[in-house]
Amino acid sequence: MDNETQSLEAIIENNLSGRDLDEFNRIYYGRKNHLEVKLKDSSLAAAKEADFEVAAYAFPAKKEQTRPPRIVKVGVIQHSIGAPTDRPVNEQKKAIFDKVKKIIDVAGQEGVNIICFQELWNMPFAFCTREKQPWCEFAESAEEGPTTRFLRELAMKYSMVIVSSILERDEKHADILWNTAVVISDSGNVIGKHRKNHIPRVGDFNESNYYMEGNTGHPVFATRYGKIAVNICFGRHHVLNWMMFGQNGAEIVFNPSATIAAEAGSEYMWNIEARNAAITNCYFTAAINRVGYEEFPNEFTSADGKPAHKDLGLFYGSSYFCGPDGVRCPGLSRTKDGLLIAVMDLNMNRQIKDRRCYYMTQRLDMYVNSLSRVLDLEYKPQVVHENDK
């Protein structure tokens, strides 16, 4: 990945300065100063040793008279896979556990309260191959699988809520598969799980070959540190998915993703969608993407007229946080493993709701009415022609 661009952030930092940099930051990020938070020397040393990036930014709120601040440290982790994809399933999984544990340890030492990984963090994103074996064997029980067991220990050790996106094997229902986010509490219990609501049928990402649309609605998990929800990957294109988490009271919505930079890829939309969701729903969002190239043993085609190949192209990382006001922090790199921490005051959500009144002005009754009519097979769109009168 030596010839890959490190990040849009690096391009800007390397070329802009003074007033130009201030103005770029104001217009793009929403603030001139990134409010970087100092990290422990031991964290920086550990990150250097294990070759991952670490950064932290503050999202403060105004002081209130009747509520104390509600400061929460939230982390997201992006990473590449840990072993070649032709190695045995359990060896591949173990290699990822090993590299991610080093990152979680740093998060724990920094006092991170809630952490979320990228989509299907414990396996290669192999659905482009359309092969069932060995990839289906990565599936696990959400409640009792080895990944959940691995994370429970770390959750207890660091009093950390962990959001873990995995391929779920549903043994209670005919052994079917789901794309599932498991939420583990700071005391190590599985609070609950959410299954991906919107499954892509785009290019190499027709994941409905493996699992179908989720059946868990839009749960918000009341953790010790705040109310969180998970909009898994492709759901970020669906504004109603984001909206329902807001209606259910989510304060932070994570978007664990797996998305690529290749031609017709999503990279230029990455800064748009999770930020728009934060703005319109007045909550914090975290967009988390995988990192690196994942080469598979057998070649596959991508229905784009091009020759068969063995990888999808770059997963471009670039994970970031956005506040309920739409202000974001710099993202992690496009190419490197990393831990990004946001020190956020959750009081900001209600302050923004009070200020902007988006929920009060949303006219939900009108839309329930309009959208229910759209569902009618004989729906007649509201179209006005010049000669209607």
Add this chain to the structure above:
Amino acid sequence: MDNETQSLEAIIENNLSGRDLDEFNRIYYGRKNHLEVKLKDSSLAAAKEADFEVAAYAFPAKKEQTRPPRIVKVGVIQHSIGAPTDRPVNEQKKAIFDKVKKIIDVAGQEGVNIICFQELWNMPFAFCTREKQPWCEFAESAEEGPTTRFLRELAMKYSMVIVSSILERDEKHADILWNTAVVISDSGNVIGKHRKNHIPRVGDFNESNYYMEGNTGHPVFATRYGKIAVNICFGRHHVLNWMMFGQNGAEIVFNPSATIAAEAGSEYMWNIEARNAAITNCYFTAAINRVGYEEFPNEFTSADGKPAHKDLGLFYGSSYFCGPDGVRCPGLSRTKDGLLIAVMDLNMNRQIKDRRCYYMTQRLDMYVNSLSRVLDLEYKPQVVHENDK
């Protein structure tokens, strides 16, 4: 406005080059090359003479076997007011007509098919004053007012569809006011009108002092050149407003706006919301903002603890187009009047729908069901607690 930043675009152009510029453009705009379209020398000369900016960009689609391309030239105009706000109402209006006519003439000579202005383009944005006089006197009949009569002639002259956002006097209903977009066909007839669905109550923008939420639903206007709709200003924060225009078949949705750069302003969200709407709804969007400072005769306060003052701060222009794939063109400047033209192939909308399947994967039935339950006064949000089991 000499010390104002010209634009984010100018900062980038002035500081980046080579691969850094290419990569910035790819990640930010969605394409390395802006596909600038050459303008006539006479247009450039007229723009220079009248001191406005003019630029044009292409949004091509792939060739299809069974449909010819559907190339449409679409323009947006951003401008400052034309006379001081203490001049007589009709004089102020006339001054704006005069300056805008020069811009429309250039659009006409460039063969623009559809054009849209900023919000309430024919008057100062005076609602921050909370005064009723003389501002209410700017209101007009949508069908027969002087602004519509002025535009009808230009529409016929240039065979141009014109979208005109005005303060409407509703003589059929007790003389009340609306914030209304009037759509005039290329033959000079009023095809119809749309009234702003979402009225802000934010800072200096509590416009419900003047008009209330619109009662015209989400009309799409079938013009000779394509199906268009208008999401007026504050509606850009409301994802369901954008969505209903898409459900009704809009191919281009205009967002005529009046929004400012001041502290806690919207500028860093400007690139986000109309783009997100284009992406999730698979249609073209155009975001259009006013330009300049508007000083009012009497001072007013902004409920922000600061002293009374006579203007809102800078309306930052920055109007732009976005394709249904989320790729955008450079915007107009933050400080100058301007005409921006997009040469778009409307075939792209269906191509993107076919590629991304966002409508097919949106699970509207689930959301109609969920949102109708949210309306219940006794709604119980879907919240999972650790001890629920």
